[in-house]
Amino acid sequence: MPAFLEATASILEGYGKALNQLGSAFRDVMNDRPGQSPDMPEPEMPANDGLAQNVILMVPDGFGTDYSTAFRTFKGGEELPAWEAEEMLTGAIKTHSANSLITDSAAAGTAFATGQKTDNGMISQSPDGQDLESLVDLAEAAGKSTGVVSTSSVTHATPAVFGANVEDRNDATTIAQQFIDNDQLDVMLGGGLQYFTEEKQGGMAASDLLAQAESQGYTVVDNATDLAGAQGDRLLGLFADDAMDTSYGESGEDQPSLAQMTQTALDTLSQNDNGFFMMVEGSQIDWAGHANDAGWAMNDALAFEDAVKIAQQFSEDNPDTLLVIAPDHETGGMSAQSTLDNNASIYQNFTATYEQMYDEAGDRIEAADLKPGDDGAAWIMQDTVAEMTGGEVFLSRDELNTVLTAEDADAGLEALTQTLNEYGGISFSSGGHTAENVPLYASGPGSDIFEGLLDNTEVGQGLAAAMGLEFSDLPGAEVMGIDTLMQGNEMAVA
Template sequence: MKQRFLHIWLIFFIIIFSIFPTLQVHAEKNAEVKNVIFMIPDGFSASYATNYRLYKGKEAVWDTMLVGMHRTYSANTPVTDSAAAATAMATGFKTNNGMISIAPDGKKIKTILEVAKEARKGTGLVATSTITYATPAAFGAHVISRKDESEIAVQYLDNEIDVLLGGGKTYFTSLLESGKQKGYEIVTNKTELSNVKMPQKLLGLFAIEGMVPELDRHLTSEPSLEEMTKVALKMLNQNKAGFFLMVEGSQIDWAGHDNDPAWAMKDIEAFEKAVEIAVDFAKKDKNTLVVIAGDHDNGGMSVGAYDKYDAKLDVLRKVKSSGRYMEMQLDKNRSNAKEILKKHAGIDLTKAEVKRIEQADKPVIAINRIVSERALIGWTTSQHTGVDIPVYAFGPGSELFKGLHDNTDLPKMMAKVMGVNFP
């Protein structure tokens, strides 16, 4: 009898422990989502993801979080710019290229950041461009033209976004005293940022215009995207109601415009470090959703090129400076091109390649094309393309992002998991 009783209890415990993981997963899916961290690698597509995996030599942190894709077209063209793409990702509505969170008919459209603020959540924007550039602007401002960065800066401070970190000092010069009166602590370099004592509001302006490429950051006192993300999360986590934070790896896009593969890979690496900070935060917090999605592709980058079934991304690991920086090191006649490419890219130029740089209308393009050829990376354009973009998600609510979506679906799903009212 006793043996039979023990046998029954043993079966009971086996059943309970076999379903426990399922119960745990279900609980995590239905956990309260107080915080959303939206991370945008600007200009990033599947080809960038593949080349970065080859460059790194192993999977990126987001590879296991791939859940779907999204379409990027704008209201007036199949190929979007960053303003229209970010507007869709911030408001859930399509607009024309160049417009910032304003519909084609001129009406302002409420953003996911503004809705989070109405719910008394903390709000933040982090970017390596000017903080007033198209992508961050779409979450915190409304202007007809993305070029109106001075007005965007005014709207940020009027809306009292809690954390603003990036470049763009020039657009805040006349606003700094007003910012201090509104309670912003203002920091201008890496050391000041690391010494912040957790004020209620923080404005970090680390460059006159955009910040430098990650390849060249060691030449400056600018913080990394990882460091800015870490401080932003500490700041916003003070809000008991939760927060919405947008973090942009802005210069992946700029590298695409320059067709600079080494700059692109290094800035993706910097973005990945910021993602790791966000995911670690979400793992510990248990009620934070992390969403990662580029806004569009840039450059039409290929994996392999020049009639060869191969890719040599290891070439890019030897590159120590951006093409723009290497161009700046050329002398007046560009007679030192061979020395510059050897020093900064580990490349021994042929006589024909030296001549290409010496005779080029834009030496930076010639330099970047030579580096791309060595790495077997091709480019179809120096502008955006209209391909679909990968979507990655981690944390409670991530299952909503499975499948092929429109970019306008992303903020709607974020609002749903946060439980906030969205138009």
């Protein structure tokens, strides 16, 4: 046998003897110490048997698939959207309500909050008017803290479904009263001050709900400065009479951003060792869609993304946290058809909504005592649009004429809207909601539940199942159960 083969055989024989001796020693140790080795502690099992201790549901209201496409372009290639950077896309959501192919936010939110369908306009009630059990009910019964954060009034449809049961989404004073009387939500942050204060305080409530909240242990704040210094484990922050500012911050008041509210809510709710459930809504993406204002939609999506990054960091620091991003529906029928010359990145430097631009130009034209057809009026419209788009848009003579010679203000705004959307490669087919599926994103324990094409009720049921909870009032045909929802998710419950 050649010398190199003899050497190889000798080495392999030595390895074999060494492995046999190692195996024998390991068996001896295991026989003396069953179940563990003397030097290696038994691996720790995941807390809560793999269930989610904390659940953060984030709702970008109205954010459809083309919004997602446009937002990626809006960011200009500098970085991916936070949900794409973390590869959170898991599926899509069917959005119809109990009585309509096209849902509203009340019915869609109810599906998320209760795991059941209802008619448009109803807040966590069945179509026949029965109050429905919600995720907040389940979480509270499990000893968890709960909260809602929104850039609309906290009594608006999406946050309302997590703390109230009413027939009509517009009954804001009753919703506010139930929020306080039910005494379940530990954190409420957003707008809607007028619905919590009496008429003599400038509000619409039948009684002083802020005083009642303070007697129930809430810290009450009304500005960003006080929010930053808030203490305690219960927090009510109302930062505007009704809706908060858009992402452009047009009022100049001391209002917190959605990201700031999200951070404070997490700091407050995470004081509970039993965990928490929290809903965060980027409300005004939807309102921008109704206005067909792509610039506003993209900038409010950016504000929402900042809040998502806060939640992602919390999830990274607390791996027992499930993060789900679920739009309730699509708004406006957006179509994103970008070109190199016309794409959504142009909206990065916008500082006002289209309506604010149009109104400001109109005010300046009126102050100059000019008529819309005057050359001076065209210069003012041009300068105003250029100023409020960060120098990105200079309207042509034909575009200016179309805007300024419209038959009325509504038509003028519509002309400006269409023009500014064309600059961004965006078009809309509707001023309302649509029936299209919307994207679904998830990460953390239980995220496998949200894979595939789901009904919006399955999102609500899945959120409960991820916490090891289950709705007790589901009709038989709708009961999915924890075992069913967890199929294919063995790693999450191991």
